[in-house]
Amino acid sequence: MTLWTEPTPKAALVARRQRLSRALADVPALIVAGRPRPRNYAANTYPFRAESHFLYLVGRQLDGAALLLDRGRATLFVEPPASDAALWHGEVPGFDAIRDDTGVDEVLPLDRLGDVVGARWPEVATLPANDEPTAAWQSRSSGREVRARSGAELTGQDATLADAMIALRLSHDEAALSQMRRAIEVTTLAHHAGARALGPGVREAAVLAAIDATFVAHGMAPAYGSIVSVHGEVLHNEAHHGVARDGDLLLVDAGAETAEGWASDVTRVYPVSGRFSATQRALYDVVLAANRAAIAKVAPGVRYRDVHVEAGRTIVRGLCDLGILRGEIDGLVERGAYTVFFPHGVGHLLGLDVHDMEDLGDRAGYAPGRARASRFGDAYLRLDRDLSPGMVVTIEPGFYQVPAILRDPTYTAAIERDLDRDALARFADVRGIRLEDDVLVTASGAEIMTRAIPIDAAAIEAWMRG
């Protein structure tokens, strides 16, 4: 039997809409679901996935719908079913059924929106859709230009709406956490299926197939393009044609998304032979120490950038212990020694989006007044807020030998004197390791939501066998 996930109860949806309404006071807001994206022709679309802001408030994948929140009243506008819909789609839910299911005050046909809003259009706040047809519809409806994917440049009441949504979505309610926990349960099964499918001679695609099948069997989808690669050092790897060889490490970064869109995001590294070599194990333990040290720092009031630096510091310390770096830890950290081997941020917000609310640019990830660092590596940090209860963040330090970094003085000059390249060469069987957990900020500290997925090297080896 498969785990099947209950939809978010309407009480939770009602509560979210009420909180948003209170935050908006008398600013009316229109939240759109978006339309399916055509693949090779109009009728052959990718699987529909509604906009995250819409899913947060309505919880259902309603193609083309829009939610109007106006002084506490929630009106859902939907495309009425075609007269012959029952011929092709079976019995489709009527307006009453949608109202009962979502708890909105009223469901109306989409073409009634103009009548309902009337002369108040210029005041209506909206967030731009990811697809152009919906953005064009937002433009036509509102009489002002709404460009698809322009969420990083909002002004006026749209910025007010964005900030209100961010305040809500930064702190996950129980219903959200329940969805994310279920996504993580399925991700746990998926990683296990992938790990058991692995062995010498197995193609990356076969491991990915075992992972994807687990998502699909439980009614879920990949929250993002899964990375399944013996080249873990290629951070944006979309290919899966490689064949795993004895002695390789396979990096798996894959997370399920529930039918309602709630994400998980987990990375583990599996030795193809079933056993880490001594050198792999040594560097694995450095990354694991960084993961644990970073998580240990997660608590309300802590600045996330400091969590990032803590991970970097732990990596520097570990590399010094292995003789790859030498010198004084603080100085190495200050000069960015970790960015040479760990050239990305330690994590990001997680929620309905795997990079939660990235459609709004850095408005969600960066507290007001904070901005991206300029230094290579640190500049890729997607989150720099003070942590607070209810936030879910990923913690995902890594160690990579990226040829294009290690051979380029732009990145290595500041630490060349401290780097023992002969020592590094002894670890040639490690191309890339990343260990990523999903972590909930609690009132007193942190909860590792992904703790059911083994992470100690020995536990990984045992899991692959069983």
Added chain:
Amino acid sequence: MTLWTEPTPKAALVARRQRLSRALADVPALIVAGRPRPRNYAANTYPFRAESHFLYLVGRQLDGAALLLDRGRATLFVEPPASDAALWHGEVPGFDAIRDDTGVDEVLPLDRLGDVVGARWPEVATLPANDEPTAAWQSRSSGREVRARSGAELTGQDATLADAMIALRLSHDEAALSQMRRAIEVTTLAHHAGARALGPGVREAAVLAAIDATFVAHGMAPAYGSIVSVHGEVLHNEAHHGVARDGDLLLVDAGAETAEGWASDVTRVYPVSGRFSATQRALYDVVLAANRAAIAKVAPGVRYRDVHVEAGRTIVRGLCDLGILRGEIDGLVERGAYTVFFPHGVGHLLGLDVHDMEDLGDRAGYAPGRARASRFGDAYLRLDRDLSPGMVVTIEPGFYQVPAILRDPTYTAAIERDLDRDALARFADVRGIRLEDDVLVTASGAEIMTRAIPIDAAAIEAWMRG
């Protein structure tokens, strides 16, 4: 081990471009690849799939690229890799490698297109992309409006280009057939995996997972949204939450697409218990007879509409034999008796698109001077050309008890006197059956490309066990 598909050899790509160049004479043509579609935010995209016309001529999934064909010369314009691409994407192929791989005359950066075309822009033919950003780029480049997905309304040199592409793509070369045969091999494995996963209490999603996993393990993707449903009578069924029960039939309409985009399209019906009931078997054999009769008619020079009607006639005859219809066959066929139970076309073109070239509206499917029928059922026929060697078509008759049709006199009035509803009621354990093969028109007749997938009822039962 998994079947892995060799890319289309460059000699085949060169030959296709030369044939198109000859057909176009001195009309220059710009064929675009398109861009990935954002899912919930800009960086989280659906898996990229280039435009089919581009894949036909270039054979590679080159995000954002465009091919200029001008008096026999093929120039491929590509976005040059970012200076730091090697950091994130590993070693990316350079322009020389792309030229060697695809056999084009030259590869240039995308921003050189304007220089190369110069003052000849108004003459350049192009086909509209499916995504708005690419269509906007086509508009900016050409100085005239190109709307996404407007391929049904082409005029001038764009129509000339469309007709030339259609003439080429209607007749598949060996390289194309080789890709499609490989897609069918993987589809065969996928249907078998799905059939073996089936049993009482199994969720549709679990069968879909087995099918999808087979596609992914072999480096392929679904060519369209798979239908895996115990409600085969719901023709556009996108849900997979149903649980298969003893006595149900499971309809599976699923086909793999190769990494280069070549499609397959196969429907089979599996008894959940492993055995068809007598009533299921009787109606299954009616649909199978229609499939066989329609395929027997496929040959060069035959009008496809006549293949459709042949399937309909066979269904009418079968329903008369079972006592569901009564009366004289010709009269029943003329009154459209089959459309009540078989309310869709018998098939369509198959190639790079599962409905091949549907981005061009009916221009590909309907011969000049022919148009859709007005009668319900027949109006959904997507193909009405005279068949010719090298065409691949699907043959997919069906029998469905669609409540919204059977209870509506709009559809049933013309045959109500001939319909024995008591007899029909005895077949209540059949909601929907469709049997679909992919058929190549040969010089002398037809080749069933999907013959490795069992279709006789007894063979299906045996396949489910083995």
